[in-house]
Amino acid sequence: MLPIIVTAAILREGETVLITRRPLQSKHGGLWEFPGGKLDPNETPQEGLRRELREELGIDSEVGDIFEVVYFRYPQTPVLILAYECRHLDGVIQNIEVSEHRWVPVTELHRYDILPADAPIIARLQR
Ligand SMILES: Nc1nc2c([nH]c(=O)n2[C@@H]2O[C@H](COP(=O)(O)OP(=O)(O)OP(=O)(O)O)[C@@H](O)[C@H]2O)c(=O)[nH]1
Numbered sequence: 240m241l242p243i244i245v246t247a248a249i250l251r252e253g254e255t256v257l258i259t260r261r262p263l264q265s266k267h268g269g270l271w272e273f274p275g276g277k278l279d280p281n282e283t284p285q286e287g288l289r290r291e292l293r294e295e296l297g298i299d300s301e302v303g304d305i306f307e308v309v310y311f312r313y314p315q316t317p318v319l320i321l322a323y324e325c326r327h328l329d330g331v332i333q334n335i336e337v338s339e340h341r342w343v344p345v346t347e348l349h350r351y352d353i354l355p356a357d358a359p360i361i362a363r364l365q366r
């Protein structure tokens with residue numbers, strides 16, 4: 240099966256990185272992740288990630304360099320996650336399509352129940 244392509248944002252503030260919590264009623268509800276989502280047809284990854292950050296958090300952003308690429312097999316379908324360094328340009332972060340957001344020091348990410356596919360992203364953040 241071909242993987243679903245997903246983009247994820249690495250947004251930093253000082254030593255911290257932004258993680259968001261999936262709504263309880265959604266798939267993997269209650270788990271933490273990096274904001275982002277599935278690519279729509281005919282969208283570039285950068286366009287898709289900017290759209291997701293607007294939809295989920297209400298912010299304008301700039302998508303920068305690729306940070307990590309992860310292939311992971313979930314029981315239902317594999318995912319290919321493209322994680323990009325992003326810059327928060329404008330707007331106050333709101334929990335629109337997420338239940339919570341938190342700025343977490345990279346050394347404390349292990350305290351959170353983060354989606355298993357994100358392990359290589361976390362490892363790179365902690366290097
Ligand atoms: N955004 C995001 N998705 C991730 C991460 N890690 C990870 O395994 N995923 C998986 O990627 C898939 C797509 O993400 P999503 O459900 O947020 O997609 P979406 O925002 O387009 O939402 P939708 O499906 O309700 O339209 C999910 O199955 C999710 O489990 C991550 O760090 N960020």
Ligand SMILES: [Mg+2]
Pocket residue numbers: 274275276277291295
């Ligand atoms: Mg999403």
